[in-house]
Amino acid sequence: MRPSESPPPRSMSPHGPGHRGSHCPCKGDPVRWSSAFIPTLRDDPADAEAVSHKLLVRAGLIRQLMAGHYSLTPLGFRALRKVEAIIREEMDKIGAQEFRLPCMHPKEIWEKSGRWSSVGEEMFRLKDRKQADLALGMTHEEIFAYHATEMRSYKQLPQLWYQFQTKFRDEARPKSGLLRVREFTMKDSYSFDLDQAGLDRAFDNHFDAYRRIFKRLGFEAVAVEASSGLMGGNQSIEFMMKSDAGEDWIAHCGQCGYAANVEKAQSQLPAAIDGAGLSTPEEFPTPGVRTIDDLAKMKGGAPAERQIKTLVYQVDEKTILVLLRGDHQLAEQKLVDQVEAQKIHPADAEEIQRLLGARPGSLGAVGRRDLYVIADEALRGRRDMVTGANKDGFHLRGVDVERDIDVKAWLDLREVRSGEGCPACGASFSVHKTIEVGHIFKLGTKYSVAMGAYVQDEKGGSVPMIMGSYGIGLERNLAAIVEANHDEKGICWPVNTAPYEVVVSVVKPNDVACHEAGEALYEKLKAAGIDVILDDRDERPGVKFNDADLVGFPYRVTIGPKGLAEGIVELVRRHDGEKRDLKLAHAAETIVEAVLDERR
Template sequence: MRLSKFFLPTLKETPAEAQIASHRLMLRAGMVRQQSAGIYAWLPLGLRVLNKVANIVREEQNRAGINEILMPTLQSADLWRESGRYDDYGQEMLRITDRHKREMLYGPTNEEMVTDIFRTYVRSYKQLPVNLYHIQWKFRDEVRPRFGVMRGREFLMKDAYSFDLDKESAVKSYNNHFVAYLRTYQRMGLKAIPMKADTGPIGGDHSHEFIVLAETGESQVFCDKAWVETDVLENPLVKEKDLQPFVDWATGMYAATEEKHDPANCPVPAENLVTARGIEVGHIFYFGTKYSEPMKAAVTAPGSETVTVHMGSYGIGVSRLLGAIIEASHDDAGIIWPESVAPFKIGLINMKVGDATCDAAAEDLYAKFEAAGVEVLLDDRDERAGVKFADMDLIGLPWQVVIGPRGIANGMVEVKNRKTGEKREVTVAQALAELSA
């Protein structure tokens, strides 16, 4: 992509409404624009990252054997009355009446709708387990939306749902999702820690939330330093068919939010206890028959009796994850994207547009990166060097390749690693080989 043709409305000044780093940098980098309180338009740079994040979530859900569907944003109020949640959910639910006076709502979550889909088609225990997910926009009318995409009213969410014959089987589905979440966050360059959690309006009696450590996190957390210093997915228990021992081991490593941490009775020695800030990026629940019983979602069991199925739900805030990644990975100059979610891998900077040698080298290297399948953003603008460097640091692409008249005359370019700040002069061929790998 050529920057001269790419819509990238960067800002030099920080908008007054931006209170945290991710909100500030997403606005300055031209990723989003606020349309009303807690509702954002996603601009080209932001949408590229949003799609990368969603694709990683999708790939790990598919890897875990979960089937993708797509449910609508609008739901019938009658479904929510069946479960008993329509009047209980509160003012966060946006209620709508259509032209035929039918009561509808903009879905904040999808337990009722997916249960209706399940009960329509599944009749026998032989069809179980059933695991379904979708990635869809949600709306919750927050009383005070703030912090940009971290706490907006409209947000993109992956929500999955499991249906099993009994609690034992349902816990196996829960464990499967638990491990899928750890893999998902790891691929995004995040260290996510599962913590026992309250179930809130979703319901149920078994729940974990996943917390990403970041200096600007919204809550104080305490955990065993093993969470920070080890790759838990390298534990051999992950490879076992039965994931329960791994989940027991993982949740057995101490982790607690500030309100649940008891310093006097903490099981972790002081020298092994990490105190940090954290951001919630996912929440999983097992809630048994909370929805299936009132909505009559049942199957015929092996003994021919009718059994109400056990359910779980599993949410990841896809759009919220962008804010969490930035909070965990930025500096004073801007964003530092992990390669897996970066909008482009390379920022190719032509330092002297109009110079025949620089133009030819930039075009040649750009074409070769593209041919190698590398996503590259060519800064071909007729701008000052300082502007180009500042914009590249701001948008946070993992690598910068700088073509200047002095270096290219000797067949050399400068390669900068955005994360470390390291700069090296290498040959054009070497830059192409290393960054195309």
């Protein structure tokens, strides 16, 4: 049996106003609802949208301090520590060693990796009294790599280090309660290896550990290929949980299991069948046509899939044209990932007018050999297409993409959509909204080189350690559990992460028999190592039941005069409402068994 993570419970005030009845502190010091701080709310908070946000606030687990910063109440903190304990167990299982690093860092170390300037406004920065520049850590690659410099020999590798630490990220838009915040706890781990095979092993170990973690937390997470973004490195996998409260889209194939972030996902399209087209493009008037849709609807126009969409992008100092099929959407991250640039953004109307001589709506790449033109793969080999003539109110038809356009690079740029063919097996896949609950990266040597984390290999040569980094945001995962485990009445905590596993609801606390039976059952459960809370409040039964449902304890035992008269108490399982009458004498054993059975 797992040792209980609960601290020695103590009543907030032995003489508090809510205190009723007598109890001897030496008998186990019950956690009494009447003296606990559990600020449940009858109404949804007005400013919450996401289900987890509403429920965590309403059930009294969290309170907001300011946008993107939340306090956890004792109940919320208990749940978070259970999440933490599960993650810690799984990290220890793969041989990781726990650290605790500072969350405040000197500028110098971030300058060494180049990120002091590259991360920009998302990093909180401050000065100390000596005017030295400091940062609040948003991640710890630099700091762990810095400590890794103490290793000198390949014999000391591999190393796998981790910590739980507060991260600070000055998000432009914190939202959805705990899902997107500016201050949060992260489990971040870092692997240091001599060679690629070692990194692969550490990465795979994390992959497996993460699978186990999310399973134990109580939801399904899909592993997807992802863009590594600012982290650098060559491979990264995100763990995504399906949820409407999420903000990342992934493509997922139910047939073969292929999954990828839409920033990366590819798909199979049915081959387009084109007519012979014209021997040379022909201009034709399209008065008032400003969009793909306009042209599709216009008499003598062309369906979207026969059009070429021309986008103008500013890549650092250079302006480029990006071509897609008319009915396709650009996945901007794909562009960012495939062109080497610091900054990429759509060109503004003035720049477009200056460069192409027309407004958006009539743009095209035909004959523009002077511009750098990138085209999406879906346009390769297409003939008889329609595109803008770079003259307001005119388009060209009969365009043969490869013949008439000087395409400098063919890239995969389009955003996939539900119903398209899975690139792996061809079955039609779907695109879902998801919450990113974990992310693992193969970093390579970027940070070890920057920090000078080298070891001598067998031949005496100096080589940089190969790093990986692996993160899980705890509060976001807590919210994900709620997103995945709730109903119209409230949260349905899985036993593994419930703030308390059992609530003993005493229906009529002023009745001596009820009171004593409640206390006795509470003591038995406590002694058996169950996390249990005693609802001894002088409230109507309905209030207690609704609160218990709202907070979502996995099991509720109801003790009331009616049942007691027959020597019976009622056990209700929260997630499916299953009810069982238990003989008072054996109730504790049955409940303990039920709870232990669900701990994983």
